[in-house]
Amino acid sequence: MATSDIQVAEHALQHHFADMEQQRETSTFGMWMFLLTEIMFFGGLFCAYLVYRASYYTAFVEGSQKMNIWLGATNTAVLICSSLTMALGVRAAQMAKPKLMIALLLVTILFGLGFLGIKAVEYHEHWVNHEFPGPNFHFETGDPEHPATDAQHTEIYFSLYWAMTGLHALHMIIGVGLVLWIVLAGLRGAFTPHYYNPVENVGLYWHFVDLVWIYLFPLLYLISKKHGG
Amino acid sequence: MATAVQTVERENYLNANYGIKSWLLTTDHKRIAMLYLISITAMFWIGGFFAMMIRLELLTPAGDLVSSDTYNKLFTMHGIVMVFFFLIPSVPAVLGNFLIPLMVGAKDLAFPRVNLLSWYLYMAGGITALTAMVMGGVDTGWTFYTPFSTTYSNTHVIGAAVGIFIAGFSSILTGLNFIITIHRMRAPGMTWRRLPLFCWSNYAAALIMVLGTPVIAITLLLVAFERAFHIGVFNPQLGGDPLLFQHLFWFYSHPAVYIMILPGMGVISEIVTCFSRKRVFGYEFVALASIAIAVLGFLVWAHHMFVAGISVYAALVFSLLSYLVAIPSAVKVFNWTATMYKGSIRYNTPMLYAFGFIGLFTVGGLTGVFLASLGIDVHVTDTYFVVAHFHYVMVGGMVMAYMAGLHFWWPKMSGRMYPEGWAKLSALLVFVGFNTTFFPQFILGYMGSPRRYHAYPPEFQVLNVLSTAGSSILAVGYVLPMIYFLWSLRYGEPAPPNPWNAVGLEWMTSSPPPTHNFDETPVVTWEAYDYENQPQEEVTIGH
Amino acid sequence: MENNQQHDESVVGHIAPASMYVAIWAVLMAFTAITVFAATIELHVFNIVVALVIATIKGTLVVLFFMHLRYSTKLTMVTVVASIFFLFILFGLTMTDYLSRGWLTYPGH
Numbered sequence: 001m002a003t004s005d006i007q008v009a010e011h012a013l014q015h016h017f018a019d020m021e022q023q024r025e026t027s028t029f030g031m032w033m034f035l036l037t038e039i040m041f042f043g044g045l046f047c048a049y050l051v052y053r054a055s056y057y058t059a060f061v062e063g064s065q066k067m068n069i070w071l072g073a074t075n076t077a078v079l080i081c082s083s084l085t086m087a088l089g090v091r092a093a094q095m096a097k098p099k100l101m102i103a104l105l106l107v108t109i110l111f112g113l114g115f116l117g118i119k120a121v122e123y124h125e126h127w128v129n130h131e132f133p134g135p136n137f138h139f140e141t142g143d144p145e146h147p148a149t150d151a152q153h154t155e156i157y158f159s160l161y162w163a164m165t166g167l168h169a170l171h172m173i174i175g176v177g178l179v180l181w182i183v184l185a186g187l188r189g190a191f192t193p194h195y196y197n198p199v200e201n202v203g204l205y206w207h208f209v210d211l212v213w214i215y216l217f218p219l220l221y222l223i224s225k226k227h228g229g
Numbered sequence: 230m231a232t233a234v235q236t237v238e239r240e241n242y243l244n245a246n247y248g249i250k251s252w253l254l255t256t257d258h259k260r261i262a263m264l265y266l267i268s269i270t271a272m273f274w275i276g277g278f279f280a281m282m283i284r285l286e287l288l289t290p291a292g293d294l295v296s297s298d299t300y301n302k303l304f305t306m307h308g309i310v311m312v313f314f315f316l317i318p319s320v321p322a323v324l325g326n327f328l329i330p331l332m333v334g335a336k337d338l339a340f341p342r343v344n345l346l347s348w349y350l351y352m353a354g355g356i357t358a359l360t361a362m363v364m365g366g367v368d369t370g371w372t373f374y375t376p377f378s379t380t381y382s383n384t385h386v387i388g389a390a391v392g393i394f395i396a397g398f399s400s401i402l403t404g405l406n407f408i409i410t411i412h413r414m415r416a417p418g419m420t421w422r423r424l425p426l427f428c429w430s431n432y433a434a435a436l437i438m439v440l441g442t443p444v445i446a447i448t449l450l451l452v453a454f455e456r457a458f459h460i461g462v463f464n465p466q467l468g469g470d471p472l473l474f475q476h477l478f479w480f481y482s483h484p485a486v487y488i489m490i491l492p493g494m495g496v497i498s499e500i501v502t503c504f505s506r507k508r509v510f511g512y513e514f515v516a517l518a519s520i521a522i523a524v525l526g527f528l529v530w531a532h533h534m535f536v537a538g539i540s541v542y543a544a545l546v547f548s549l550l551s552y553l554v555a556i557p558s559a560v561k562v563f564n565w566t567a568t569m570y571k572g573s574i575r576y577n578t579p580m581l582y583a584f585g586f587i588g589l590f591t592v593g594g595l596t597g598v599f600l601a602s603l604g605i606d607v608h609v610t611d612t613y614f615v616v617a618h619f620h621y622v623m624v625g626g627m628v629m630a631y632m633a634g635l636h637f638w639w640p641k642m643s644g645r646m647y648p649e650g651w652a653k654l655s656a657l658l659v660f661v662g663f664n665t666t667f668f669p670q671f672i673l674g675y676m677g678s679p680r681r682y683h684a685y686p687p688e689f690q691v692l693n694v695l696s697t698a699g700s701s702i703l704a705v706g707y708v709l710p711m712i713y714f715l716w717s718l719r720y721g722e723p724a725p726p727n728p729w730n731a732v733g734l735e736w737m738t739s740s741p742p743p744t745h746n747f748d749e750t751p752v753v754t755w756e757a758y759d760y761e762n763q764p765q766e767e768v769t770i771g772h
Numbered sequence: 773m774e775n776n777q778q779h780d781e782s783v784v785g786h787i788a789p790a791s792m793y794v795a796i797w798a799v800l801m802a803f804t805a806i807t808v809f810a811a812t813i814e815l816h817v818f819n820i821v822v823a824l825v826i827a828t829i830k831g832t833l834v835v836l837f838f839m840h841l842r843y844s845t846k847l848t849m850v851t852v853v854a855s856i857f858f859l860f861i862l863f864g865l866t867m868t869d870y871l872s873r874g875w876l877t878y879p880g881h
């Protein structure tokens with residue numbers, strides 16, 4: 001290891017830690033603890049989803065028919081690809097390859113923006129089709145027996161859809177900002193194999209946001225087989 | 230003790246540097262604790278003002294001082310300010326922030342900048358909520374029950390909800406910092422079995438903060454969205470279930486009761502053992518009881534909903550689980566009592582407050598067991614019995630413990646001694662005033678007087694007058710410490726490093742501590758609370 | 773690359789081979805295709821079971837390998853398990869209410 005590495009590392013050691021190892025493990029543990037709070041944050045929404053899906057299954061099927069399954073599947077793939085480039089980016093940081101890291105993280109940002117772009121197309125479609133809850137909401141139900149109540153229950157499905165995917169999209173936007181921050185710091189040469197906690201932690205955050213989508217996709221898009229595509 | 234030991238004042242965290250900027254941009258956990266102390270004290274008086282207005286209105290049976298709408302806003306804002314902006318941060322954010330790094334022998338919390346951020350979030354949340362109150366207030370009750378909060382109330386629900394949402398993140402970050410500090414920042418030799426019980430109980434409270442707070446954050450966000458964008462998650466007109474709101478709300482807000490009481494229990498454990506000059510009885514049980522309370526606290530929330538329309542079978546399950554919380558709570562009370570047994574007890578102010586805590590918490594806790602049983606709860610739901618119960622735990626328990634802790638560690642925090650005589654008087658006034666205020670409410674509630682009304686039948690007046698009279702005694706009891714603490718900053722005798730002759734790392738550094746807490750990292754080679762093997766010096770201050 | 777493997781792991785953290793990440797990525801993509809396909813078959817209640825099992829497999833892979841949980845301290849693992857545990861307490865105890873609401877029949881209903 002080069003002496004400059006050690007200098008960067010010593011510079012990065014905060015006064016209240018004994019050594020770099022304590023600092024690194026503390027920061028990683030802190031990030032995991034933060035992700036725990038994120039799990040509980042989304043958990044409230046998933047709990048609401050569970051309750052209403054158990055109560056209004058048919059309405060949820062009706063609502064999910066309005067989802068564009070191919071755009072959803074594409075977005076899932078985009079996020080998985082972004083997770084790969086992110087994981088490889090963290091690995092490049094571990095191996096003292098700052099240029100490779102920056103390149104991989106820039107690709108990650110592109111995937112992230114791609115996800116948000118596709119999501120925006122979907123949101124636009126739902127918006128013009130009056131599938132946003134509230135006074136403009138309009139839904140032609142396929143249930144001949146209880147058309148009115150079924151449409152109302154579908155509005156709950158869409159409320160949850162917008163709340164869950166909206167919160168997820170917000171996390172994506174924050175994630176893109178964080179990765180950009182890492183890229184800029186990387187350009188200044190802030191990271192070495194002895195000090196790359198911020199890269200690792202942003203990586204953990206990015207993978208977590210991917211993880212949430214891995215559950216959102218089947219729960220919101222793939223409720224029943226009636227999908228033709 | 231007036232010898233000129235401290236002619237040249239040692240450099241400490243208070244005099245290390247000066248100026249408003251050195252405070253607002255500090256990352257020193259001790260200074261952040263002082264920032265919290267100032268802000269939550271302000272919140273305490275705002276909440277206290279609302280409480281006095283409530284008590285004044287209830288002096289007479291007729292609704293003559295304020296209208297029923299104003300009264301609704303008063304009790305709502307009293308609840309919001311006291312619960313979210315005073316009780317939840319009180320002991321953790323002030324005493325915990327100050328003491329946890331000192332107690333574990335660290336230079337600071339694990340994430341000092343995050344710690345400062347949490348204070349700013351607290352302030353942002355507090356100002357947002359207060360703005361909503363100044364602009365006209367909120368009338369939903371601190372519980373924000375839907376659909377009233379989402380659809381029918383025409384007050385500033387969104388502002389209050391967003392304020393609590395922001396302050397919630399402050400609480401999350403504080404909890405996260407505590408957990409990680411206690412795991413990762415302990416000095417050599419400070420094993421889990423030597424960890425002070427104050428740290429154990431704050432650790433348990435921090436677990437609840439990180440696990441529970443996000444759930445209420447998302448829930449209040451949904452309420453705000455429902456009002457702002459008509460997203461209909463809880464809207465009964467669409468088939469949404471208002472009870473789902475209550476489930477999500479109480480999933481946090483019941484454990485939040487333990488966020489409030491657990492750190493207080495930690496304070497009491499420290500004080501009882503110090504002023505009894507004995508090792509705390511059953512250290513391991515007291516420590517694990519904190520964790521047990523934190524975990525069991527997550528299993529009991531629906532006992533707030535027994536009459537709300539939940540399934541009677543679920544109510545049975547929750548009722549049964551609620552009884553379980555009594556076990557670790559009782560373990561603590563018995564162990565404190567056993568610690569005092571045959572101890573050489575000293576009646577200093579912190580110990581007087583601790584006595585008050587143990588007695589009042591026991592009353593509050595036992596009436597909690599009444600309320601956990603389905604049959605009695607149905608009888609007294611939404612009466613003053615419930616109000617009295619939780620004020621016995623929250624004010625009689627938590628605020629007592631907070632005052633006890635402030636008196637115990639004030640010499641360490643400020644470097645000054647307060648006048649012991651006045652402090653003893655304030656402890657007495659708080660105890661008498663508290664009981665006069667809230668004991669009559671048990672009787673009122675049992676006789677069927679409902680809560681949250683600004684008028685009541687004339688036959689309840691005697692008890693209400695008693696309660697209002699008690700609240701003014703209580704107010705004097707709270708004003709006094711504020712005066713003599715401020716007085717002591719200028720005129721108090723300089724405090725020695727260890728005025729109570731207590732054990733614990735925080736007493737082994739100077740008062741007030743230097744910026745980095747210890748001149749060199751301490752190495753712990755002794756067991757916690759080793760009072761028996763400590764030389765029995767006389768306490769020199771405060772006789 | 774071999775040279776880097778000699779770094780003190782306690783400081784640098786575990787460095788997994790790039791091929792492993794690519795393999796995990798391929799499995800995740802394959803499962804995405806499978807879950808979309810499985811949703812087009814009518815399996816009644818098992819549709820959701822299949823979808824959630826696949827999602828959980830994918831999630832576990834992400835957590836174990838992309839997020840390095842496999843190489844992390846026990847403390848980190850406990851944190852993950854605890855979050856899942858309390859999430860299930862939230863789901864489970866809430867559902868005790870919703871699932872048992874219809875059990876008791878009232879006279880006249």
